[in-house]
Amino acid sequence: MFLLALTVAASLAGAPPQETNAPTVVLRADHVHTGTGAVHSPGMVKVRAGRIVDVGASLNTDGASVLELKGHLSAGMVALGDQTLLGEQGVDTTRFVLGEAETRLGFDPRQPAMQRLAQEGVTTVVLTPPSHSLVAGRGLIAKTGTGRVLANGQAMHVAFDAEMFVDRADPMEGQDFGGGFFFFFGPNGAVNPNGYKSSYSGAAEVLEENVQDPNSPVSKIAGGEVTAWLRSSDRAESARAIAFAKRHKVQGTLEAGPRIGDLAAEVKASGLGVALTMFRETDPHFATQSALALTRAGVPYGFCLSAKEQPVASLRMAAALCRRAGLTADQSWRALTSGAAQAVGLEKQVGALRQGLDADLVLWDGQPGELTSRVLQVWVDGQKVSAR
Amino acid sequence: MTRTHTFAFALALSIGLATARPASAQEDQANNDGKVYASVLHTSAGETLKDVMVTFADGKITAIAPGSALPDGYAEGLVLTAGLIDLSARVTRSENAVEQTNEVESRLSVANSLDLFDRTWDRLARSGVTTVLATPPDRNVVGGLSAVLKTQGSKDMAQRQLNARNFLRGAMGDAPSSGNRPAWGSPNSIYNRRPTTRMGVEWEWRRAFFDAAAAPEYPELEFPGADVFRAVLAGNITLYVQAFTVIDIRTAVFLKEEMKREGFGDIQMWIDGGSEAWKDAQLLKRSNTGVVLSPFPSAGYSPERSFQAWRVAKDLDEMGIPFTLSAHGRTEPGRTLADQAGRAMRGGLSFEKALAAVTSAPAAVLGLEDRLGTVEVGKDADFVLWSGQPFELTSRIIGVWVDGRQVQ
Numbered sequence: 097m098f099l100l101a102l103t104v105a106a107s108l109a110g111a112p113p114q115e116t117n118a119p120t121v122v123l124r125a126d127h128v129h130t131g132t133g134a135v136h137s138p139g140m141v142k143v144r145a146g147r148i149v150d151v152g153a154s155l156n157t158d159g160a161s162v163l164e165l166k167g168h169l170s171a172g173m174v175a176l177g178d179q180t181l182l183g184e185q186g187v188d189t190t191r192f193v194l195g196e197a198e199t200r201l202g203f204d205p206r207q208p209a210m211q212r213l214a215q216e217g218v219t220t221v222v223l224t225p226p227s228h229s230l231v232a233g234r235g236l237i238a239k240t241g242t243g244r245v246l247a248n249g250q251a252m253h254v255a256f257d258a259e260m261f262v263d264r265a266d267p268m269e270g271q272d273f274g275g276g277f278f279f280f281f282g283p284n285g286a287v288n289p290n291g292y293k294s295s296y297s298g299a300a301e302v303l304e305e306n307v308q309d310p311n312s313p314v315s316k317i318a319g320g321e322v323t324a325w326l327r328s329s330d331r332a333e334s335a336r337a338i339a340f341a342k343r344h345k346v347q348g349t350l351e352a353g354p355r356i357g358d359l360a361a362e363v364k365a366s367g368l369g370v371a372l373t374m375f376r377e378t379d380p381h382f383a384t385q386s387a388l389a390l391t392r393a394g395v396p397y398g399f400c401l402s403a404k405e406q407p408v409a410s411l412r413m414a415a416a417l418c419r420r421a422g423l424t425a426d427q428s429w430r431a432l433t434s435g436a437a438q439a440v441g442l443e444k445q446v447g448a449l450r451q452g453l454d455a456d457l458v459l460w461d462g463q464p465g466e467l468t469s470r471v472l473q474v475w476v477d478g479q480k481v482s483a484r
Numbered sequence: 485m486t487r488t489h490t491f492a493f494a495l496a497l498s499i500g501l502a503t504a505r506p507a508s509a510q511e512d513q514a515n516n517d518g519k520v521y522a523s524v525l526h527t528s529a530g531e532t533l534k535d536v537m538v539t540f541a542d543g544k545i546t547a548i549a550p551g552s553a554l555p556d557g558y559a560e561g562l563v564l565t566a567g568l569i570d571l572s573a574r575v576t577r578s579e580n581a582v583e584q585t586n587e588v589e590s591r592l593s594v595a596n597s598l599d600l601f602d603r604t605w606d607r608l609a610r611s612g613v614t615t616v617l618a619t620p621p622d623r624n625v626v627g628g629l630s631a632v633l634k635t636q637g638s639k640d641m642a643q644r645q646l647n648a649r650n651f652l653r654g655a656m657g658d659a660p661s662s663g664n665r666p667a668w669g670s671p672n673s674i675y676n677r678r679p680t681t682r683m684g685v686e687w688e689w690r691r692a693f694f695d696a697a698a699a700p701e702y703p704e705l706e707f708p709g710a711d712v713f714r715a716v717l718a719g720n721i722t723l724y725v726q727a728f729t730v731i732d733i734r735t736a737v738f739l740k741e742e743m744k745r746e747g748f749g750d751i752q753m754w755i756d757g758g759s760e761a762w763k764d765a766q767l768l769k770r771s772n773t774g775v776v777l778s779p780f781p782s783a784g785y786s787p788e789r790s791f792q793a794w795r796v797a798k799d800l801d802e803m804g805i806p807f808t809l810s811a812h813g814r815t816e817p818g819r820t821l822a823d824q825a826g827r828a829m830r831g832g833l834s835f836e837k838a839l840a841a842v843t844s845a846p847a848a849v850l851g852l853e854d855r856l857g858t859v860e861v862g863k864d865a866d867f868v869l870w871s872g873q874p875f876e877l878t879s880r881i882i883g884v885w886v887d888g889r890q891v892q
Contacts, residue, residue, distance in 0.1 A: 258580050261580055291585065292585070293583060293585055294580070294582060294583055294584040294585065295580055295581050295582055295583035295584075295592070295597055296578075296580055296581060296596050296597040297581065297583060297589075297592035297593060297594060297595075297596040297597045297620070297628060298583035298585060298589070298592060299596075300592075300596035301591065301592055301596075330599070330601065331599075331601040331639075332598070332599035332600060332601050332602075335600065335601075335639055335640065335641070336596065336641070339640060339641065339642060355601075358601075358639075359639070362639075362640070
């Protein structure tokens with residue numbers, strides 16, 4: 097009950113607190129990395145009511161309290177495609193197409209993993225339902241530290257990968273046991289009462305039906321009324337997702353595997369952003385080459401992170417591997433911040449230190465995002481949520 | 485390393501060294517324009533020309549100049565043919581291409597399940613196959629609609645697909661019923677798929693056709709995809725049925741004849757497999773049914789314990805039964821489509837007939853005879869360049885072009 101109340105409160109909050117007489121705070125640091133190419137040393141960031149009012153080398157501090165900080169101040173990082181923060185109860189297996197489901201109703205914004213993300217400098221996290229359905233409903237975007245759920249960015253989650261076939265009547269496992277064992281001890285997936293399809297062709301047909309049916313919530317992604325999160329893994333799946341987006345003028349994000357770089361031109365033409373799943377690869381070669389290709393093509397992209405299964409620092413590790421493969425420090429930092437924000441349509445809200453954006457700030461003891469740098473303090477929506 | 489492996493490796497190495505760059509090609513890869521010189525050109529259109537320069541632009545053949553002098557630096561003894569076409573390339577091997585919710589899935593298109601990034605496409609192209617008919621795996625009684633595509637080209641499925649005749653794919657025999665088993669793996673419960681017998685498979689076929697034919701009068705018989713069966717009955721979609729043994733071939737042909745007898749329509753049918761077609765060739769002749777022959781077995785039996793004699797291609801040809809050859813997508817040395825043509829020749833088929841069975845004949849089945857299957861001005865620039873007489877064991881493929889682009 098307590099969790100429910102929290103959830104509702106969080107989801108109702110919608111926007112940063114807008115106080116009429118909000119105090120103005122100026123943070124002055126040795127170095128301010130705006131994320132838009134400029135570094136002010138020293139520099140200042142003026143914050144009021146959870147938003148950035150101004151950024152510069154020297155600002156008017158009249159009527160504001162000034163906070164002196166030692167270190168490097170930057171925007172908070174943005175993690176994409178988290179499937180773990182929702183937990184196992186977030187997986188609904190009753191229907192193959194579940195357009196009405198909303199992740200925010202099952203999300204616990206106060207879980208410890210959210211605090212851990214904040215401590216590591218991740219201030220925005222994009223959740224996707226960990227689903228085995230074709231359409232798993234709406235995802236959400238939340239602020240760490242405060243747990244605020246954004247009113248926008250609740251993308252419709254559509255699968256193009258083979259994850260959606262795991263419930264079909266085709267359990268590969270159990271072959272060694274022979275038929276009798278599973279006959280008595282559970283017909284794992286042998287019954288398919290929920291109409292789950294078992295093939296790409298079958299799923300494609302169901303998706304087309306739903307997109308063209310005005311009564312289906314899925315139809316709202318056609319034309320971009322509701323943004324979409326298209327989950328793919330290999331290149332064939334990504335190509336199908338891109339073709340689908342082109343066909344129905346779908347806007348949103350393509351979650352893609354490490355070889356998406358081969359389709360960089362096609363992604364660019366589709367207008368989709370990319371969420372790169374690169375961390376599970378033992379060999380990062382293809383993923384880093386893809387990051388390079390996406391950068392060259394001008395496609396906004398960020399990295400996926402599973403906060404409960406991976407160290408948060410693996411986000412920084414991904415950026416470091418991309419730098420080793422040839423990205424500049426600036427380019428790899430964008431993948432962690434403004435690029436990731438743009439990939440989910442949040443470029444006017446988070447991802448950089450710029451007037452009008454949310455005051456999500458991270459103070460580092462070294463260069464932001466470097467593997468050897470430590471996070472000293474973190475602010476989310478102007479509130480300090482973590483300090484070392 | 486076994487001796488076979490050593491040999492295969494040595495062979496691959498020698499081919500690799502020899503084919504670094506065919507000596508007879510000049511082309512502009514960016515514009516898929518170029519020229520190919522050949523000492524001999526088998527056009528597949530009834531002509532054999534000597535010392536030929538074939539010019540192509542924008543992926544189409546623009547000129548064939550016979551009697552050209554051998555240009556400087558060009559090798560002699562090279563033979564050019566049209567690109568090979570396999571109507572049963574079996575490029576859909578993923579378990580995720582099998583729709584298990586329904587035994588009769590006539591609406592689904594296999595195009596949505598194909599992986600254009602699969603290395604199979606490159607292997608097929610290097611083995612001389614430039615166009616394939618892709619079919620759903622035969623784990624359903626009726627698996628859905630097929631797709632025709634080149635083995636190289638755009639990774640965008642909509643662009644890659646050719647505007648060919650439509651085929652509804654299904655199977656007789658034990659593939660869709662194999663022992664009350666899931667599509668892959670072992671049976672694990674009584675809930676596994678049906679049918680489980682040949683009789684059950686045939687019953688699914690007949691029910692689909694009868695319901696589809698009767699539905700306009702009895703709407704309660706209508707089912708999703710019935711319109712596809714009606715299009716088959718109207719002759720607008722070709723029925724493409726896998727059947728290897730003579731009992732399965734008979735079942736398929738009897739179904740076609742029954743539909744005609746009932747007045748439902750005249751089905752255009754092609755049999756995929758047809759290993760035992762020789763046991764009842766009269767039936768195929770009588771019903772005007774074509775055969776896409778299964779690969780010739782090296783030893784033992786063809787699929788489903790059928791027996792395919794090496795002279796079956798020659799027999800079909802002598803009976804006047806339309807047929808093509810297939811390698812079922814195999815690309816290893818000795819098993820390619822070119823090797824199947826060689827085996828058909830060893831069974832008594834002439835070279836011209838064997839060449840037609842892998843070029844012009846399948847092009848006609850696809851309804852693409854205006855575009856593929858022969859080397860003529862205006863056709864697609866799909867070629868295979870051979871080091872000697874095609875289909876001979878001593879000849880190898882040294883260059884393949886698809887739409888005017890050389891396969892690397």
